[in-house]
Amino acid sequence: MRHRKAALVPLLVLAGLTVPSPAQAAGNTLTVDVGTVVRPVTHVAAGGLYATDTGTKPPLEQMYPLRLNHLTQPPPGVQQLGNGATTPCCDGLKVAGKVTSAGAQQFWRLPDVYKDFPYKWVSWADWESKVRTMVNARLSATTTTNVDGYELWNEPDWTWNTASAGSFNAGWTRTHKLIRSLDTVTPIVGPSHSVYNHDWMVSFLTNARDTGTLPDVIVWHELENDRYLDVAAHVADYRAIETSLGITPRPISINEYASPSQVDIPSVAVHYMAVFERHGIRSAERAYWYEAGTLNGLLHNNLPTSSYWTYKWYGDQSGNIVRTVPGSWLEGVAAYDSTRKMVNVVFGGDSGNNTVRVTGLGALGSQVRATVVRSGTTGRTTNQSAPIAVSSGTYTVSGGTISVPVNAMHAWDSYQLVVTPTSGVPTWQQRYEAENATVVNANRFSAGSASNGGYVGQIDGSANSRNQSFVDFLVNVPSARNYTMTIGYANGTGATATQGLAYNGGAFQTVTYPPTAAWGVFGTTVNTTVTLKAGWNMIRLAKGSPNYAGGTGYAELDYINLS
Template sequence: MKKSLAGVVATAAALMFSVLSAPPSQAASQPLKIDFSTTTGDFRGGASGTLYGFGDEGAPTQALINGAHITNTSQKPPYGTQHPGGDTLKIEDGFFAKHGEDLYIYAQDYYPEWPYNSGERPGDERTYDLAKGTYTEGPNGVWDYLEVLEFVVEAVATRSEHPEKYVIIPFNEADGGNWYPDWATQKDQFLGDWEATYNEIQEVYARHGLGHARVGGPGDSRWLKQRSSDFVAFAKDRKVLPDIWIWHELGIENLATYRGHLAEYRALEQEHGIGPLPVNITEYGMLRDMGTPGQLVQWFSMFEDTKVDAQTAYWGYSGNFSDNTARPNGANAGWWLFKWYGDLEGSQTVKVTAPQPDTADTLQAIAARDDTNSRATVLLGGSDDDVALQLSGLDRKTFGASVDIEVREVATTGAEGLAQTPRVVWAKNAVKLNSGALNLPVQTYNRYAAYQVIITPSGDRDVAKAYAAQPWTTTVEAEDTKVTGADITTHDPQASGGWTWLASGNKDVRAFKTLDSRSDWTVKVPRTGAYRLQVIGASNKKPGRHALFVDDRFSKLVQYAADLHWDYRGSAEVLLDLKAGTHTLSLRTSQDGKTLLPNPDVTLDRYLLTDVTDGEPTQYPASTFRLYNGAKLDHGQASLSGKARSDLYVTAMDTGYYDVDVAYRTKKPSDVRVTVNGRERAKLSAKQSGSWKSTVRLRLVEGINEIELRSPSGVLIDTLTTTRVRKSDASQVVLEAEDARLEGQASVTELAASVGSNASGRGYVGYVGNGTENAVVFDRVKGYDQPGDYDVAITYANAELKGDHQYNPQVVDRRAELQEGTRPIGHGYFRYTYDWNSFSQRSIAVTLKTANQPLRLTSSQGWAPNIDKVTVAPAVLGSPLTQRLR
């Protein structure tokens, strides 16, 4: 197994390899040609759509939604019972907040069963209440499904703020066991029903003066040429053509066959004289593709190249972008591929020549140029071999005679494994262009990793220096360690039709459950200090524990939260102090060698060790900013003035205080406004012209934080840098729920040590909510005994399921509400944690207006999650500091 470039960083000199004037000669490299002079159209950005990717409000969080730049999603309808959460009307505000464009409804999701209505087309057996979406048994002369459609579309027409942005899908996989599987005998029935449902949808919109309602179809489970041809002919003749043509591309083989299917569909359009219609592949990919950037980039590339929208399939559970988020607010590696893809907004895609086009599980790429901001980008992945990137067509008028280059890597962290901001794995300043061309070797980790290459005109920022200044880190595959008392398992990514989540490097360690089970490896750390060990692994449906030994002495317990499955990998993180030099690290199932720790049978995939002695400073250069309302890159700096805005998505590996540094230049007295997760937190000021660095100490929440920068009077921003300041966590107040005042039915459950829970203290409080009289009440104490802005981090468990499904856990997002006394101050929905003894963290920003009214946690809408503890911390510490750089 090759090591990640990020895993062998020591100094810039140790990694610098030259940009060549001719293609690399190593046999292991695959050539990838990018011609920036040949554009293939405006960036569409629709390939990162998602099916049931949204749960209830705030699940995923708004930072995850905005950062992923999802333009289209399919959800269940109002009154729908197929899934407990994700009603379109409940998620539309968050979806449309920034990048959402098209909100699709699977109308048949009204029915709780899969296949719908037990696979049988309903007749006229019920009478429905239009206002309530309920029914009574007994016919009324109207086909039942037409009544369902009427009240579903009526709800959208009358209750949505954006009915024009909806797309109604009357039928989902009608060919695949949902009412019309036999085309030979059921064709006429389906076509007649399509016409009836199409007209019903239009009638509802018309009676509310909304104009044309957009309809998507036919929605087949796969590409079916004859069925599609019959449908086109009928729909054209009856004037009931869908506005968006829909089908699914799910299997591994569809990575090879999709383009042929699309070509056949476009030929049908020409044959029948229609279109071209927009296309949305409303389900694509298998379990193995989700959360895995090197797989996702293959799908993204072909959908973007053909300028269609597409949605990741629903295989795990709802509300996590189809396994492309981690924890309540975190990014896994897949999320970062979504984010990188969304960063291409406003650019034009260019010609890519892959070594094996239309071939599953091979090197593929997306490339784009943004002439306004003089920025070129390549996203690539899917190869076990290194890549010989051959770039041409970099126009001198846009990029000048030389360019700065940065290459970032994101390697898979599992579905629930927290991914840090992708590291720069190679960078170089002032690379000369030879007639607009250059060749760049990219050393790849494995086929499951993806890479972002950013090229900008040479500027003042020293990209090589920034690369070398990154904190030291190293990584090792679990199977490459010395494994005792456990099994090394190889996983074929094409086995079982892709019905498995992937292991990094195709191998992991299993049956890690006996007293002698251990994994040992040697590391050499560059200096004495603090280090974070991250273990990527899966604890099946319950929390687990391991003992970490350093040089054969017990150091720390490694605590795992529960995961969905043995293959559904998450991550656990611990801090440890190490002296400079070589050490042997060892994960074991027992601390004393005599007694097994609770639930030690954890699948082990990969280990990462990172130097955090200096707070792990992470730099976000202007070349990676998203720019809006007139903001633009000016020689590598983000130019802001007036209403211009830059959006950044920064990672906090744990909730706490971070110094946020903004480096900028001014031509006159000016300021930078800093908004964090939707709330303005700081105003950074420079009193005169010059180069400045302003620092503000902010509370960031675990996972992804959205930071917006504005400057009404104008600045040029170079970088934003975050640095963890753990000593300032002393300003937070930790309140154990079991020590709080309990009202109503709220009660304490004490946890036995044998369950291996990751709860703090001695237990948790349950039976909170289901009426505001059942509450946990925290009296005001020093630390939050003054009015002001605070972050309230709630550590909770929620393993509620509702209903059954063939392969998906029907998860419920439980709601919790915060009150100051009796005044509502905030609320949130809390996603699934897999087990009632497994706890996660979700933060809510609040403003307290008194010094003495208690903080009250309850829920007026159903039961709240079980509460372990609440951590209250000021949103900002101190005042911003500004210093002149030069």
Template sequence: MWVPEKHRTTWEFYLGWQPELQTKMRNFLVNARNTGTVPNMIGWHNLGPSPGDVPETLSRYYRPLENELGIPGRPLPVVIEEHGSGGAKDFEGVPGSMIKHWAEFERYNVDHAMMGIYTNPGLLGNTLRRTSAGLKPNAGWQMMAWYKAMTGTRVDVSRWDTRRYLASDGVASWDDELRTVQILVGGEDNDVDVRVLGLARRGLTAVTNARIGGFRWNEFPDKVGGIDLPDSAVEFAVEAPMTGTYRLEVGYANGTTTTSTHQMYVNGAAAGTVSYPSTGAWFDGPTQDRAGRVAPVTVQLNAGTNRIRLQKGVGYAELDYAELKKTDA
């Protein structure tokens, strides 16, 4: 649609408490209402260090303006076209900085938001790092991957430290099918206490297992090490859509000079060996960027949930991830 220049505000920075910007938004909405061109969603830029700018503008200025003007279809979905700290070029790569913005977007039902990507060209908005082995994800990328992987429905998170506005914050979800609460927390250098309430109302009254993961800015996330004793093992569940042959790819590092192995068990039965040729480095070593490789192995799975156990064999290996793929066999 064509909009007169004086009413073109959706591309601009918007803070509702600034009279000039509020007047521009008012003019835009009045014109859209009067000409029958109300957009399907409304968006604005919001670069700045404070995660509270968007909820303040949204709840105290924009939503009341929609109601005052009687905008059809209100409340319109809100899109934050650009957010971040602005001056700090590494903002998007710092999980603790990002998550405080995400938490506020979740609380105030922002439809979706986009980070700034124009600093440090080629690094996907500062979420990649340059290494001797090429571009590698940093902790900001990994935090976004965790956020993307959250399943289920949103769970309310209360900011527990109200003494300092820019203290830690978080996002959470509940997956009813998996009976799992997923929580991402960050924002400060020191330890953070997280209280999870209402588990009994979710039916979690017996044994509850907790998995806690974290990562530094430039390290591989969630490596599993210490598989060093004869009975040391990693066990996890996988879902197979049908009975058949699958390819299991295990990301690993083997900093020794010889091939290491794990004994594999599927649903309690011995199912062969996974071999890990030397990578020449561990995940947290000085040459960690060359550490990660993939060890493939074929497994027979039943339709539904299967439990796979990787138990220490010969030598030593650290594990990064396991990915399941259906074969043609």
């Protein structure tokens, strides 16, 4: 959303977080239940609208630590001049290589081919000509693998010209059918209303069901103050509508979230992260209210602001999202990586003296190290080079539980708590779970024998760049050298299977997987060698991928381990 004409809530009142006095807010407890898994870590809320441009705006080195999940970018031929821009920005095709390097996927917002916002409708002939051009550009981009949706319109509840174009539902059907006549593979997403509205959703889905034009991903926006308070109700209402209409459940994307007065408040970002993870959202993206190509204000002059650190800590999470129970406005999102024995909690929202209580820590030993840092609140035009230290200490685990006091909290700051054993913690991450990685045209599953309980299966596609199947692991290593890469896998075909292995855009080599006892039963590994640069590297294991002829048979992926 850009140039939205709505009254903005004053900055001192942010999403229900009217800054309380310590006497009103102190004494709240956020509970983290390490033993209750919510879902695999996929960094659901790590995304943005118009977040990246070409070149060094923003630099890949600043993108990597965020482990971006999903972006919405304008289409090829973009003419949109949002928020006072003088030249179009962020063409989804031109940034595709950069997006893949960062580990993300993207929607293309098709109406941003228009220059103005709100969009100025010309005619159906004009629109359909534009759609054909955009879709054909995607079909011609045979090495681009990260376009996982055409967003047919943006906020039709106030930008669709009913007087000239007819009803939006009829326009959706007409556009959907045109695209499917050209491209039968790339997902179609929508309806992308600016707010969630029950009646609009019923009307839209009924028409889409009856015309055979249901979206592959359901999209709406959560943009007004206090919207994160309503996410649970909106998801429940939407699922009830699906059931009532006999529609197979669709993934949900909130591809714009946070109001202008919220978007640069670190603790508000934490609230959105928590509710999106808790309520099954597939992907979510910071709104574009100001300048493009800055990761939506996480960077200023290509360097971090205070909000950047909130998303960096979230990007550091691995393993599984575990249950958190907020206390008043004290909210958080937490992850536990059982192979690293690390708990990572990102939290915030209250002032005064509060507590984070972590349960289920038996596997970490009788004593643990707990370290707390905070973000600060610089806003979007002041840089902050590092988080601010709060506390660090050793805690005795009693009944699997510790309670960490966090004193003199500021309601706008975000905080990170990391809990590890007091010794034996590796200095860098060596194991990367497949279910935490970028999974393209395949699916995540759970299994008791799998590392951290999850794996990726149905890595089956090899036909073309729109349905080839692969898993991309974004890894960070301490030095340039050869590493032994151990791959945990299952191959229930009864015969040898192969996949392609490539890293950092280099040539493919073949990985061979001998048969194992059954699908979804893990413990078998194969080893290979990879030559990596110091720092961030992208490793792809593929059944099918551009520049790769395709693997033989099938294999499921549990993890990779670098040593």
